[in-house]
Amino acid sequence: MDISACGPVDLAWKLWIYTNYDCNLKCSYCVAKSGPNVPRRAIGLANVCRLVDEAVALGFAHFFFTGGEPFLLNDIYDMLAYSSERVATMVQASEIRDGMTVIAVLQAALDRVSIAKE
Ligand code: SF4
Numbered sequence: 338m339d340i341s342a343c344g345p346v347d348l349a350w351k352l353w354i355y356t357n358y359d360c361n362l363k364c365s366y367c368v369a370k371s372g373p374n375v376p377r378r379a380i381g382l383a384n385v386c387r388l389v390d391e392a393v394a395l396g397f398a399h400f401f402f403t404g405g406e407p408f409l410l411n412d413i414y415d416m417l418a419y420s421s422e423r424v425a426t427m428v429q430a431s432e433i434r435d436g437m438t439v440i441a442v443l444q445a446a447l448d449r450v451s452i453a454k455e
Contacts, residue, residue: 350397354388356380356413357405362431371405382412382419389420403429 357379360371400420407413420426
């Protein structure tokens with residue numbers, strides 16, 4: 338078969354951004370091996386903005402923010418707002434527990450929120 342005759346494959350490119358590795362929970366199934374005593378290793382707002390810009394330029398269509406627990410970071414709302422202004426943005430979280438957090442998430446205009454349960 339001549340593969341060159343098939344043309345480009347239209348894939349919806351998805352970028353996963355691990356914002357940090359610490360988490361308030363310690364789930365047995367956690368692929369990131371996150372937990373309360375895990376070093377934070379946060380990526381930081383400036384790096385997220387740079388990654389978002391580069392990924393948008395490359396044609397990525399969806400961004401997923403995960404960790405660790407992204408909502409342990411003070412600048413997560415700025416990260417989500419920056420991303421959601423440019424591309425479909427989703428976040429996985431376990432820490433959405435109060436009204437202020439819910440309002441902040443809604444203001445970030447996210448496309449999806451996924452909540453983990455220990
Ligand atoms: S909530 Fe998510 S990041 Fe935290 S320990 Fe559980 S699976 Fe890992």
